[in-house]
Amino acid sequence: MPHLLADIGGTHARFALTDNGHGIAAVQVLRCAEHPSLDAAIRHYLAAQGEPTVTAAAIAIATPVAGDAVRMTNHHWAFSIDAMRRTLGVETLLVLNDFTALALALPLLGEAELLAIGRGTRRAEAPIGVVGPGTGLGVSGLVRCGDRWQPLASEGGHCSFAPVDAREAAILQVVGRRLPHVSAERLISGPGLVLIVDALRDIHGLPAPLAQTPAAIAAAAQAGSCAICVEAAQAFSGMLGSFAGNLALTLGAFGGIYLGGGVIAGLGSAFDQPFFRARFEAKGRFADYLAGIATVQVTAAHPALRGAAAALADRLRADRDRR
Template identity: 50%
Template structure:
């Protein structure tokens, strides 16, 4: 019996586009392309498919594809918040000759992968008690700030596709109040994403240290341990993330666990584990004991959203074909 054709999967952030083929043997030909190198998402897809074809994959037989994207997905037209790409789902499906093109929020796809993660794919931070069959929370600082959750519904899970990263930021320390005042003067509304992202690390450092450095330089100097201002910036970032993650956990009742994804935190290594993140996560007044029971995990698996979007595509194809 001939094997089923492979499916095309993509996880599109503001900086990188991750592609893979998925079939009965699992994932193949995983590639990361820089978004800035392509004028359109379709051009990036074509570049990936040409690469896969060169490696001997039968990409001409593709019928089903799914894209997880760092953006709200509401209707046919997608215009990215943190990048200039925009497209019609129907037009892209037709252009690439696909029977199915499923487009979902990237953090909804990442949320769908959470129940499959094992200890080699996640790192525990602090205490808490792991409980199965309970809601899970998800937050991830990267180019922007993704927020989602996963709610159990009988034998399956339902992912929440929200935009919690754009909820208003609330300071908890004098430093954070100063950062809020400075950013409010620049932007008006200050969201959590303004601080919990690559640009957020730069903004925190600009206010606290009075100098402009890019996020990679700030985190690099902090990891080297030789720059007190950069260490203060990273510590402030981790504390804010703890408070916001605690807010998400309270809002969702995420008693099954709170997961941290995105590109920034895994790069912080011991600085994150030693930071005030967990103390700030639990610092919720009368609800401190409630939050203290919730475990927190850093996702260390490099391509978790591809696992989630593969599951969503399989379910969609089974329901519609």
């Protein structure tokens, strides 16, 4: 009987089925806003698959997971893990952070599913950092423990945003007048891209651009049809580079910094890779240290689902061993 997998972000909910391994099938992506609850979204998905009987499930979700109660940071869905387990009728329900799941997928990816950005090399078995702007800013990592990789459950995206240049300081000043705390996630995310555009418009004294959503801003930046959008995409690239460099220093991530999330892919050619990499390395006395660390974009389809499958397989194996 299949197992249910879910990767729940602030905007999209991705579902799949798996056997007791890493392979996934029947992937479907739903918009969270179109379903009143996670349970309703799951029921919609299972109905579309012909109501399969699932015996175990893993849910990777964009929020901290500590205890039975789960409430999303960037969406209104909330649930009890135990109640969800009983509703689904499964013996095992594993709930983990979505970027913990993404981190667990990294050892499973092939080189064709990765895109190097700039110089640097990945050292085998060295610590790995993961960061990804989507509806929020996911952060995780992997540390080698014996013959296994141990993922790090992190909410690093909510640390305070630190401006590096005058433009970023001006953006922080504008956004800081509206929010009590400007975290990195507030700017280095899809909604953050909108905030950057709005702040730059205020700074330059310009009317609001036609592009008002992350997708529209990305399209206008790629086309070069909106100067503010082009500048916002570059500013975003630099902010992400600085944040990724901070993560590399914090973890000693000589295994590489991996970039996930949907915003980078959405920006496409408007994502300024050279500026990202320059800001990644721009750490003064530790520039040479960072120059040796690889930065890699994850281009694989639905990697967090694969990480959730791996985590569920490990949980079921451990349960069998205890019996």
